[in-house]
Amino acid sequence: RIHASKAKRLSVCTKARAPAGSSSPRPSEPSSLSCRHARFDMAAAMVWVPILEDGVFRFDVSEAARVAAGPSLSFAEPRRREVVLRDGAGRPAVVPECEVVGDDVHRVLIKLPSGTSFYGTGEASGPLERTGKRVFTWNTDAWGYGSGTTSLYQSHPWVLSILPDGKSLGVLADTTRRCEIDLRQESTIKFAALSAYPIITFGPFDTPAQVVASLSHAIGTVSMPSKWALGYHQCRFSYKSSERVLEVIRTFREKGIPCDVVWMDIDYMDGFRCFTFDNNRFADPKSMVDDLHSIGCKSIWMLDPGIKEEKGYFVYDGGSENDVWIKKADGSPFIGEVWPGDCVFPDFTSERIRTWWARLVRDFISNGVDGIWNDMNEPAMTTTTKTMPESNIHRGDADIGGVQNHSYYHNVYGMLMARSTYEGMVMYNTEKRPFVLTRAGFIGSQRYAATWTGDNLSNWEHLHMSLSMVLQLCEEVCRLALLRRYRLLPHIYTLFYVSHKKGTPVAAPLFFADPQDTELRKIETTFLLGPLLVCASTLPDKGAHECAHKLPNGIWLPFDFGDSHPDLPVLYLRGGAILPVGLPIQHVGEASLGDDLSLLVALDENGKAEGVLFEDAGDGYGFTQGDYLLTYYVAEVHSSVVSVKVLKTEGSLKRPKRNLNISILLGGGAMISSRGVDGEEVHFTMPSEFEVSSLVATSELDLKERLETIRPIPDMDEPSGQEGTELSKTLIVLKSGDWFLKIVPWIGGRIISMTHVPSDSQWLHSRIEIHGYEEYSGTEYRSAGCIEEYKIVR
Known part of the structure; x- marks a missing residue:
């Protein structure tokens, strides 16, 4: 223990004297966000420098640690993390503390004002607001995860803090290693990981959107998607033949249900061997793809990192000849069991090996493949530990960290695989935008691939969790929902363009509309798509129109x-x-720039409105050379006459000749409409207040009567009974010592979670006798029948 007076000197206080030789200016007075009275024994304020842009600061445990830090894999341009801004950079509002404990575990603490709300932590299950939660960044195959799962498929050591006054601060722990993010202490962020690592802060800025945009200046923005990629994707756990694939998509067309993409799981392969096709069930993939393209449907095909260890299999033979496999500590190739059986795994930490994989992807794309689905790339194994030993060796290039064991590269393995796949698609065709979907990833993966919420289940709990995860990410009803999506596609495509250019989120939590309103911070079933607000219901017995929706001011x-x-x-x-x-x-291919365009207008209290529309070829990179049309529309009321016109445009694409349908929203679903020609000013007269009230009342009554006549989809969340099974929806909680075990009590059911109660800063350390595998996690998610022994390691 240290003396109280010393503890006071070591608390986070901006009066702290800069270390000798530090280039960091220090303010003379502590700010309102200073971290006082920290409880870490021997914790010391971290040294800092301004980087990147105004409001962004890098912190290290010491000057020596800053010099010795490994390259950043999260930054789009790693050197930008190393360049110090010399002039006009300002001073940090908060300075973290760090202490080193045990076997080189670095604990960082950031204390913020009481009432701060926390978000972020990447792909995490559970509530949108992460206050009071703890997450471990360790990419994990977590089939059937629950709301308490602490490690999922991706690692994002990032926290977004919304301060009591609505201002926002972002914090990035720039480490690829397993990292504990502990938000359980009131208004306090704690990170813990092996070895020293930089902390990067963004802000405080006035809004969370500004923080996210600033973060994107560091880690990069989303890759601009093809327009077809924003349509509906039909995906399930495998189609057994090319005939069945075509049957499904033709049925979509016959029933008038929109669809742009169909997905091929691993059953298209010959014995689960990547880059192959089953000679019987998918004998002519190019012909099948041509048939799909003829009816406006793209295809996406799965590729896993596990390559079957089998002489005579061209991928295995080529990889062995080129020495591309991850090694064990003794220098021999690591072999792990996945879908094909015993497999070897490419070492994507080497550019030479990424190029080898990219060439395989290039050749694979020549079969007419439109996109690639990277799965099992945590990397996942079918053994109890779910991944490979941390003692495995990666021969990484010096610019990403050099030769390291697997614990260093585990969390970025999926991102590097996605990068290699992306580069392979570019190698095949530089004129098309690659589509890659990856299950595993790291903060910065959005530069190469999209992601999804992993192996979720088809139930109400997972539907609810999917909304907050995405933000962090009956036949007739399906048809209506998809038609609605396609009508909104011009807006969604515009949002992706703006996100690609500026880093603003496509979908955002409701509190982004008014960060000062604390009541909005916990709302999970409502989200924003730009100025569009979507209020959903994830309750099995209540529709969205029956729920009370809290709306932002305005x-x-x-x-x-x-x-x-x-x-x-x-x-x-x-x-x-x-x-x-x-x-x-x-499907997207049906649309053309000459189609009628509609504008929905919601006037503000001053009778004004504005909006933007981005249009281009929908694919390729012509937009980077100015071959696009960005139109800014404005509307304004003068003496009861509404005028709608084009304010300004950008890009060299010529405006098509098309009709323009304009609807002014009045409230209660009521609207008045007018027609014109796009590019010309349109005028029409607003109704009187009495007429507006009458239109609104009529519209509300019509909507009420219409909804009363529609029968909701029945809840089909009941498991189907089988002979010899007993079904129950009530979880059984068993307690033994310091352990809680939650199970679904039916034969063939599953263990929901196993949690150690006094979990503070401890790890669950798995002891498995098979091949010496190790696993760390805060909560275990297992299928019934698995047996493991644990001991607690501090």
Whole structure:
């Protein structure tokens, strides 16, 4: 223990004297965000320098640690983390503390004002607000995860803090190693990981959107997707033949259900061997793809990192000849069991090996493949530990960290695989935007691939969790929902363009609309798509229209496309916004720039509104050379006359000759409409207040009567009974000593979770006798029948 006076000197206080030789200026007075009275024994304030742009600071445990830090794998341009801003950079509002404990574990503490709310922590299950939670960044195959799972498929050592006054601060722990993110102490962020690592802070800025944009300047923005990639994707656990694939998509077309993409799981392969096709069930993949393309459907095919250890298999033979496999500590190739059986794994930490894989992808794409689905790339194994030993050796290039054991590269293995796959698609065709989906990833993966929420289950709990995860990410109803999605596609595509250029989120939590309103911070079933607010219901017995929706301050006007349904979300448009809307098409290929365009207008309290629409070829990179059309529309009321016009445009693409349909939202779903020509000013007269009230009342009554006549989808969340089984939806909680075990009590059911109660800063250390594998996690998710022994290691 240290003396109280010393503890006071070591608390986070901006009066702390800069270390000798430090280039960091120090303010003379502590700010309102200073971390006082920290409880870490021997904790000391970290040294800092300004980097990147105004409001961004890098902190290290010492000057020596800053010099010795390994390269950043999260930054799009790693050197930018190393360049110090010399002039006009300002001073940090908060300085973290760090202490070193045990076997080189570095604990960082950041104390913020009381009432701070925490978000982020990457792909995490459970509530949107992460206050009071703890996460471990260790990419894990977590089939059937629950709301308490502490490690999922991706690692994002990042926390977004919303301060009591609505300002926002972002914190990134720039380490690839297993990292504990502990937000259980009130208004306090704690990181813990092996070896020294930089802390990067962004802000405080006025809004969370500004923080996210600043983060994107460091880690990069999302890769601009092809327009077809934003349509509906039909995916399931494998189709057994090419005939079945074509049957499914033709049925979509016959029933008028929109669809742009179909996905091929591993059953298309010959014995689960990557880069092969089953000679019987998928004998002619190019012909199947041609048939799909003829009816406007793309195809995406799975590739896993596990390559079957089998002489005569061209991928294995080529990889062995080129020495591409991850090694064990003794220098021999590591062999792990996955779908094909015994497998070897490419070492994507080497550019030479990434190029080898990229060439395989290039050749694979020549079969007509439109996109690649990278799965099992945590990397996952079918053994109890789910991944490879941490003692395995990666021969990484010096610019990403050099030769290291697997514990260093585990969390970035999936991102590096996705990068290699992306580069292979570019290698095949530089004129098309690659589509890669990856299950595993690291902060920065968005530069190469999209992601999804992993192996979720088809139940209400997972539907609810999917909303907060995405933000962090009946036939007739499906048809209505998809047609609605396609009508909103011009707006969604525009949001992706803006996100690609500026780093603003496509989908955002509700509190982004008003960070000062603390009541919005815990809302999980409502989210923003720019000025569009989507209110959903994830309750099995209540439709979205029956739920009480808390709205941000300001004007929010409900609307629909004549498609309201108890099982569809309620839509609102913010006052002051113009929303571009397209036609209800069956796939993106049906649309053209000459199609009619609709604008939904929600006037603000001053009778004004504005909106933007991005248009281009929908694929390729012409937009980077100016071959696009970005239109800014404005609307304004003068003496009861509404005028809608183009304010300005960007890009060299010529405006198509097309009709323009304009609807002014009045409230209660009511609207008035007018037609014109896009590019020309359109005028029409607003109704009187009495007429508006009458239109609103009539619209609300019509909507009420329509919803009362529609039967919601019945809840099909009941498991189907089988002979000899007893079914129950009630979890059974068993306690033994310091352990809680939750199980679903039916034969063939599953263990939901196993949690150690006094979990503070301890690790669950798995002791498995098979091959000496090790595993760390805060909560275990297992299928019934697995047996493991644990001991607690501090």
